[in-house]
Amino acid sequence: MRIRIFMAAVMASMLIISAAHAAPEPGSQKALKSTADHSKFKELKQEFNSGPEVTKACLSCHTEASKQLHKTEHWTWEYKSPEGQMLGKKHIVNNFCTSVASNESGCNTCHIGYGWKDDKFDFTSEVNVDCLVCHDTTGKYTKPAGFFGNVVTKDTEFPPGSGKIVRAIKLTEIAQKVGKTSRATCGACHFNGGGGDGVKHGDLDSSLESPEKALDVHMDAEGSNFVCATCHETQNHRVPGSRYAPTAQDKGEAHLRGKEYKTIPTTCQACHGQAPHKKIAKLNDHTDKVACQTCHVPKYARGGIPTKMSWDWSTAGKRGPDGKPLIKKNAEGHVVYNGIKGDFVMAENVVPEYIWFNGKVKYTLREDKVEKGGEPIQINRFEGSASDGKSLIWPIKVFRGKQAYDPVNKTLAVTHLAGNDDSAYWTNLNWEKAVATGMATVNASFSGKVDFIETESSWPITHMVAPAKDSLRCDACHASNGRLEKVPGIYIPGRARDHAGWLDTAGWAIAALTLLGVLGHGLARIVVSKRKQ
Amino acid sequence: MARIYIFKRFERFWHWAQAALIIFMLVSGFEIHGSYILLGWERAANLHTTAAWTLIGLWLFAIFWHFTTGEWKQYIPTGKNILGVMNYYSVGIFTGAPHPFRVTQLSKHNPLQRLAYLLVKLFINPLIWVSGLAYLYYNELAALKTPAIAGISLGSIALVHTAAAFMMLAFLIGHLYLSTTGHTPLAHIKAMITGWEDDHDPSPKAPSAAA
Numbered sequence: 214m215r216i217r218i219f220m221a222a223v224m225a226s227m228l229i230i231s232a233a234h235a236a237p238e239p240g241s242q243k244a245l246k247s248t249a250d251h252s253k254f255k256e257l258k259q260e261f262n263s264g265p266e267v268t269k270a271c272l273s274c275h276t277e278a279s280k281q282l283h284k285t286e287h288w289t290w291e292y293k294s295p296e297g298q299m300l301g302k303k304h305i306v307n308n309f310c311t312s313v314a315s316n317e318s319g320c321n322t323c324h325i326g327y328g329w330k331d332d333k334f335d336f337t338s339e340v341n342v343d344c345l346v347c348h349d350t351t352g353k354y355t356k357p358a359g360f361f362g363n364v365v366t367k368d369t370e371f372p373p374g375s376g377k378i379v380r381a382i383k384l385t386e387i388a389q390k391v392g393k394t395s396r397a398t399c400g401a402c403h404f405n406g407g408g409g410d411g412v413k414h415g416d417l418d419s420s421l422e423s424p425e426k427a428l429d430v431h432m433d434a435e436g437s438n439f440v441c442a443t444c445h446e447t448q449n450h451r452v453p454g455s456r457y458a459p460t461a462q463d464k465g466e467a468h469l470r471g472k473e474y475k476t477i478p479t480t481c482q483a484c485h486g487q488a489p490h491k492k493i494a495k496l497n498d499h500t501d502k503v504a505c506q507t508c509h510v511p512k513y514a515r516g517g518i519p520t521k522m523s524w525d526w527s528t529a530g531k532r533g534p535d536g537k538p539l540i541k542k543n544a545e546g547h548v549v550y551n552g553i554k555g556d557f558v559m560a561e562n563v564v565p566e567y568i569w570f571n572g573k574v575k576y577t578l579r580e581d582k583v584e585k586g587g588e589p590i591q592i593n594r595f596e597g598s599a600s601d602g603k604s605l606i607w608p609i610k611v612f613r614g615k616q617a618y619d620p621v622n623k624t625l626a627v628t629h630l631a632g633n634d635d636s637a638y639w640t641n642l643n644w645e646k647a648v649a650t651g652m653a654t655v656n657a658s659f660s661g662k663v664d665f666i667e668t669e670s671s672w673p674i675t676h677m678v679a680p681a682k683d684s685l686r687c688d689a690c691h692a693s694n695g696r697l698e699k700v701p702g703i704y705i706p707g708r709a710r711d712h713a714g715w716l717d718t719a720g721w722a723i724a725a726l727t728l729l730g731v732l733g734h735g736l737a738r739i740v741v742s743k744r745k746q
Numbered sequence: 747m748a749r750i751y752i753f754k755r756f757e758r759f760w761h762w763a764q765a766a767l768i769i770f771m772l773v774s775g776f777e778i779h780g781s782y783i784l785l786g787w788e789r790a791a792n793l794h795t796t797a798a799w800t801l802i803g804l805w806l807f808a809i810f811w812h813f814t815t816g817e818w819k820q821y822i823p824t825g826k827n828i829l830g831v832m833n834y835y836s837v838g839i840f841t842g843a844p845h846p847f848r849v850t851q852l853s854k855h856n857p858l859q860r861l862a863y864l865l866v867k868l869f870i871n872p873l874i875w876v877s878g879l880a881y882l883y884y885n886e887l888a889a890l891k892t893p894a895i896a897g898i899s900l901g902s903i904a905l906v907h908t909a910a911a912f913m914m915l916a917f918l919i920g921h922l923y924l925s926t927t928g929h930t931p932l933a934h935i936k937a938m939i940t941g942w943e944d945d946h947d948p949s950p951k952a953p954s955a956a957a
Binding site: 501692704706728732735737741 | 788840841888926
């Protein structure tokens with residue numbers, strides 16, 4: 214029983230990394246671009262029995278690669294914010310699957326390393342860096358959930374005793390065809406944030422693997438064909454543009470080759486500069502207040518894949534007549550209730566919410582006190598205002614959740630969800646056991662009581678950039694009850710809430726009185742002239 | 747009945763072009779303001795701006811014309827006979843009294859008109875133009891080094907512009923009505939179209955108000 218629930222959990226969480234895309238044809242333009250054919254390297258002409266063995270071979274030529282990667286957030290899952298908060302997947306609690314700690318078997322499938330099981334993982338090991346997960350070009354490289362980010366090189370029954378076989382992959386072939394990163398390799402993890410395709414971000418899902426122009430004007434597979442690294446221009450394996458360190462406002466110029474810049478290359482301005490609208494110059498008057506994305510990403514989840522808008526963990530735990538966790542689907546066939554997870558709301562073509570954002574994000578961390586009954590707890594509050602001179606109006610996805618917390622200690626709970634053991638929630642649907650194990654993993658005290666608290670997390674919307682003709686028109690915001698209705702501190706022509714009510718009242722009253730006056734005068738003239746006749 | 751050529755060709759063109767532009771800008775302007783939806787905000791804003799530049803161009807010609815022809819003197823206010831004219835519009839017009847003012851080429855506006863048009867030209871129009879240009883170029887204003895100017899919010903610029911628009915609307919309503927108060931309802935309008943005003947003077951003994 215337990216095994217079956219766990220299997221369902223593993224399948225539902227969809228954490229299997231799979232970069233399904235075609236390898237370049239031999240002799241094609243793509244194949245010829247590189248001056249090195251890795252299949253001819255003697256270091257790679259061998260049988261590899263594990264991921265680290267491949268990495269060892271890579272490092273024999275690319276001697277500094279792992280040292281570079283050790284310094285990146287992709288490796289450390291750790292980021293200290295300028296405000297001094299310790300962030301990163303390793304530390305934060307979110308309102309999806311809440312936390313990495315105690316769920317390493319599943320979550321760490323997306324770590325760019327091999328075998329991060331617990332806090333004893335050796336972050337200084339060079340061979341533990343996974344080169345292939347980013348540099349695979351075959352689409353055959355997979356890291357199944359449940360293996361702590363390890364690859365399976367021999368057919369393995371998993372979970373043990375289930376009779377289900379996880380097929381082995383052939384590392385030699387994959388290693389001989391390494392190349393640059395692609396939308397598929399980055400997307401293998403980033404499209405699946407939150408445990409499934411499109412779940413977390415809303416502007417990142419597998420529809421971007423080979424998108425049409427209408428979905429993303431830059432990544433258009435038939436056109437500009439940008440890969441992630443075209444904008445997230447990487448140096449020394451450092452990928453700029455992390456949402457942990459967002460750039461809300463870039464006042465720099467467009468980057469030229471060969472010149473050094475202080476601004477990061479990821480922003481729109483890094484290519485388009487400060488006055489990108491050539492035909493309608495008036496539009497450039499907006500760039501001091503409005504982020505490019507606000508008009509140019511009119512909606513998210515536009516590629517046919519829904520994103521998760523809310524998640525209520527408090528309703529989890531129901532079983533169907535067969536004793537298995539209950540699954541409910543909506544008319545489109547998307548899961549809206551899962552006994553191991555609770556209720557979801559899924560949505561496509563979502564209009565973002567809009568806020569002033571200056572790049573500062575304040576997190577509610579696991580140690581912070583949370584109080585039930587007031588406003589929802591902000592997992593990550595985007596800061597900004599109309600008047601701080603650093604903020605722009607940004608589109609965001611607000612993800613609303615209701616998640617486990619300790620009502621006595623008043624802290625967010627670390628929940629042990631994934632694992633083939635007695636206390637994992639996805640195995641036995643027991644909150645107290647799951648939270649007890651989760652909290653113990655991070656050495657946090659737990660009262661033994663579990664309650665649920667409303668939370669919100671914010672996600673900047675920046676991908677799925679529409680072609681210019683599909684960007685927002687003026688009246689999307691220059692109107693009452695338009696997209697920016699709730700954005701304070703700015704006068705928007707056409708938005709009635711900005712009007713000085715007294716002026717409109719007095720103005721129309723004077724016009725009406727003038728009209729009445731002249732009509733009365735005219736009427737009197739007519740009456741008088743009639744009488745004379 | 748004698749006729750006098752009052753409104754010259756350019757003057758008539760200027761008047762009607764300006765009338766059309768002002769009415770259009772009132773309609774599109776209040777749509778931009780958010781009072782109603784008619785053309786769609788984007789079109790309203792684009793056309794309002796185009797009309798504004800057109801009117802500025804027209805104004806440059808009109809100012810040049812007024813000064814080269816000396817016609818600007820038509821707007822010098824006078825207190826002479828002003829009470830008589832006010833009395834005419836509030837009483838005389840109903841009792842059939844003659845208009846106390848007689849139009850001549852040198853003095854084509856009665857004292858009330860002089861005052862009203864002067865008010866439009868020296869107060870409402872400048873208010874509209876200054877606030878309107880500030881509205882168009884507020885980004886550039888905000889970038890200025892002078893804090894007193896850079897600190898002006900778009901909201902206050904819009905407030906002044908809207909207030910001036912309401913004044914213009916009230917003027918327009920009054921002006922349209924008063925254009926029907928000639929010796930026949932269409933007499934003034936006809937004169938503004940053809941340039942020729944009937945020298946309608948039912949009582950030749952009445953003292954001429956002409957200067």
